[in-house]
Amino acid sequence: MQSIARNSWISLASIGTVSVSLIIVGVFTLVFLNANQFTQGLESGLEIRAILKNEQSRTDLNRINYSIESISGVSFVEFISKNQALEEMKESLENRKEILEGLQSENPLPDAFKVKAETPEQIVPIAKEIEAIEGVEQVIYGQSFVEKLVAATRWIRYAGAGLLGILCLAAVFLISTTIKMSVFARRKEIEIMVLLGATKWFVRFPYLLEGMILGFLGSLLSGLVVGAGYLSLVNHLDQALPFVSLITDKLVVLKVLGGIVGVGLLIGAIGSTMSIRKFLKT
Amino acid sequence: MQSIARNSWISLASIGTVSVSLIIVGVFTLVFLNANQFTQGLESGLEIRAILKNEQSRTDLNRINYSIESISGVSFVEFISKNQALEEMKESLENRKEILEGLQSENPLPDAFKVKAETPEQIVPIAKEIEAIEGVEQVIYGQSFVEKLVAATRWIRYAGAGLLGILCLAAVFLISTTIKMSVFARRKEIEIMVLLGATKWFVRFPYLLEGMILGFLGSLLSGLVVGAGYLSLVNHLDQALPFVSLITDKLVVLKVLGGIVGVGLLIGAIGSTMSIRKFLKT
Amino acid sequence: MINFYNVTKLYPNGVKALNDVSLSICKGEFVFLVGPSGAGKSTLIKIIFREELPTRGQVLFGGKNVARLRPREVPYLRRKIGMVFQDFRLLSQKTVAENVAFAMEVISASGKDIKKRVPEVLEQVGLKDKLNVLPKELSGGEQQRVCIARALVNSPAVLIADEPTGNLDPDTAWGLMELLEEINKAGTTVIMSTHAREIVDVMKKRVVAISQGKISRDEECGVYCDEL
Amino acid sequence: MINFYNVTKLYPNGVKALNDVSLSICKGEFVFLVGPSGAGKSTLIKIIFREELPTRGQVLFGGKNVARLRPREVPYLRRKIGMVFQDFRLLSQKTVAENVAFAMEVISASGKDIKKRVPEVLEQVGLKDKLNVLPKELSGGEQQRVCIARALVNSPAVLIADEPTGNLDPDTAWGLMELLEEINKAGTTVIMSTHAREIVDVMKKRVVAISQGKISRDEECGVYCDEL
Numbered sequence A, B: 001m002q003s004i005a006r007n008s009w010i011s012l013a014s015i016g017t018v019s020v021s022l023i024i025v026g027v028f029t030l031v032f033l034n035a036n037q038f039t040q041g042l043e044s045g046l047e048i049r050a051i052l053k054n055e056q057s058r059t060d061l062n063r064i065n066y067s068i069e070s071i072s073g074v075s076f077v078e079f080i081s082k083n084q085a086l087e088e089m090k091e092s093l094e095n096r097k098e099i100l101e102g103l104q105s106e107n108p109l110p111d112a113f114k115v116k117a118e119t120p121e122q123i124v125p126i127a128k129e130i131e132a133i134e135g136v137e138q139v140i141y142g143q144s145f146v147e148k149l150v151a152a153t154r155w156i157r158y159a160g161a162g163l164l165g166i167l168c169l170a171a172v173f174l175i176s177t178t179i180k181m182s183v184f185a186r187r188k189e190i191e192i193m194v195l196l197g198a199t200k201w202f203v204r205f206p207y208l209l210e211g212m213i214l215g216f217l218g219s220l221l222s223g224l225v226v227g228a229g230y231l232s233l234v235n236h237l238d239q240a241l242p243f244v245s246l247i248t249d250k251l252v253v254l255k256v257l258g259g260i261v262g263v264g265l266l267i268g269a270i271g272s273t274m275s276i277r278k279f280l281k282t
Numbered sequence C, D: 001m002i003n004f005y006n007v008t009k010l011y012p013n014g015v016k017a018l019n020d021v022s023l024s025i026c027k028g029e030f031v032f033l034v035g036p037s038g039a040g041k042s043t044l045i046k047i048i049f050r051e052e053l054p055t056r057g058q059v060l061f062g063g064k065n066v067a068r069l070r071p072r073e074v075p076y077l078r079r080k081i082g083m084v085f086q087d088f089r090l091l092s093q094k095t096v097a098e099n100v101a102f103a104m105e106v107i108s109a110s111g112k113d114i115k116k117r118v119p120e121v122l123e124q125v126g127l128k129d130k131l132n133v134l135p136k137e138l139s140g141g142e143q144q145r146v147c148i149a150r151a152l153v154n155s156p157a158v159l160i161a162d163e164p165t166g167n168l169d170p171d172t173a174w175g176l177m178e179l180l181e182e183i184n185k186a187g188t189t190v191i192m193s194t195h196a197r198e199i200v201d202v203m204k205k206r207v208v209a210i211s212q213g214k215i216s217r218d219e220e221c222g223v224y225c226d227e228l
Ligand SMILES: Nc1ncnc2c1ncn2[C@@H]1O[C@H](COP(=O)(O)OP(=O)(O)OP(=O)(O)O)[C@@H](O)[C@H]1O
Pocket: C011, C012, C013, C015, C016, C017, C035, C036, C037, C038, C039, C040, C041, C042, C043, C044, C086, D136, D137, D138, D139, D140, D141, D142, D167, D169
């Protein structure tokens, strides 16, 4: 603690580096989690529509429903009658409803089942299986769109995770460099300790403690900045863009912040231990 | 140069910090530019549709066309006949074309003008003005969607620019801290120079040069990493997700890389000059 | 207690600082190490202290081969030796009292002992009013005396001083010599390298003269002398 | 050439290192500064060199008030003085030759002059075979001699040496004294603080004795003496 006070400039610089690096990591983690949630939201909206042959009996409908439900990977099945389908279409056309007015009396739309898959990757095989069921005329699932979306979200996730990994490495590098430099600036001190007969552990301990304290303070600072910033962002966005749903689960945010502090402590401890090592060789 | 070689460890650490920081900034700049291009793409797709009253004469159409064109902020006007409208609708309904088959003979769709605005913010006022033109029955522009999109893209842009600003500050902080530390580790050297009768400029010059060289090497490294990484990403994505259009304009990428190198040089020069100052006080 | 058998020290840059040196120092002896600048005095001292390793030959300290000590035994060797470094090696961030106390903390002395012993030993070297001052605020001679106090504070079995009077005026130097003689009488082995002809000549102790890495003279009750 | 008028130096921590000192040193003089450890010798020297500023009183160097120099004039004051620091202050990253050359580079000497002069002056202090060695690979006395060479290399108008023989054996020390006397004869003012009684007594030069921050004695052709 004394040494932190006496080397105040270096200590402040180390704390600053730790917090700046971890702020970057923290912000990006939250961006990444939100992007992930967003793409999941998109994906879970994907659905398969099994259009049925005209005029089926109740038993047939039940049989088809059961067949679909028993396909592995199917998470949701719902029957949509031709009337429901018309309503839905009206809604989706919104301002061009007038087109459909002529259809009111004689509904050309077929009955159908709405099916959802557990994961977007399963949509294509499920669609194939449904097509084979008797009584199903056609399966619609926006083939090209699903494929694009699945590919795109997978890319976003991989690229995001990759970027996050690189950022974490960068943070570790920056922090450990700073700690190394701060140890380097005091290499004389370490040499003298060793010459006075200090055991390695005795020399290492204060630096370890210092590294941990610096790491802790720096990561705490960054945790506070990221946490406060994110919560205020969530509030603002709630008013400005009520339809965008950010992750507001306090637990997730807390986990991220906790992770940041933990990482800070760990890097501080490991960084200082590693940096002293080379000055400890006798 | 000699001093860079002798202090190789510190110099490597400084170069590393410069490049890591600038890689983060560079990657994020490219992400931001792409997000920006993407939202612009979305926005430029926004259009207003002015639906006309039935059966208008050529002169009327010309008059309406002229009136719309003369509204300030309008960037594009196109006449869409009822037949074109039907074709368009068929395309957009894709898999549900059968619904429209009955309409072929007697097209219920009206004639319309497709109008685009220069900026998405102008859509609402333009729509109001078009509504007042004689012969226009209704103006459709997906009110709620436009508003949402405008708000969302504005947010993304502001948040992105803010984040980029913070990242740049962070990079400046990290780099200048590293340079400060590397100067600090050699404060004895500076003191001795001053005592030997070196002028301030004489003391400052090698550090300035060193700072610039370190900044240059570090930023060059980061420029190469970011540039190579981005180009390979563009290639991969071109194959994996041909429909996603990343910025591939070599000039833009080069500008970003040039900017990175420039920033590195500048921070290196300023950082080292500033750091020496306090050891130069006589 | 300390035995050199045919010790040669070759520094990595090719300088042969010690050349086939054999020497034996018994417990309780008082030995002056003399010789021209660059003769190898500090190198000999550094080898005892295991700051440098001998290139050839063996060095025994209390019967143990210094070069063969395991890394974790080294601190315990050093704790038996009080060392006055030629270049002081004070911790610039710690005050005088803290610098001296630090040598005691390192060997896990109790806080009470430290509080009592530190002012005591600083008074012995004449620095009782400089306890809370940083090394850079001291004169050269004062820094040297802090270094001496630090070497004495743990009452080591062997005291090795590398030119401890280089920055001291004759009065203070003689005061120090009295102190060392006292300590030596109490049983501590004292090894001191020096250029102070007057002191060596008056003290009448064993003198080991080194010249160009070789022992050129080893006399009980000797004098500094330069081919006189 | 150098004049002190009622100079008092109070360090920030309250130590009064110089107390109302008046002193005048003429061009071409050879002055020994003697006095016990902590008397204020180094402080006096640092004030001439403008490493420290006087708290009260005036210091003139060649007629100019040292304390009133503008920051950019300070380097030119220092270039007139060759300084041997008590704590050496060598650049640890540069070799011996580079350390000495550096003092010439600082005053923008030509590369040719540097190449010629550096080995010359290092030979004068007896280090001609240590040109390309780093300071930490030198013995204490060798480091001190590098520092002396660096002070001499620019043939300054004034040479100030703060205990330049502290780590030297008597032979080498006498060699250095001969060198200084030679330089002094050639017109250089020499100021040397020292504890070497023998040297002061034999050289028969002006002796300024300082004790507790005050000048206690100032004699032409004096001796070291301690209340003898
Ligand atoms: N770390 C080192 N690396 C290479 N050479 C060294 C090293 N330390 C000392 N030397 C060389 O070894 C020789 C003996 O040095 P040492 O320090 O033992 O001399 P010394 O007798 O203590 O001299 P002094 O009285 O000047 O202190 C010298 O020539 C010196 O240059």
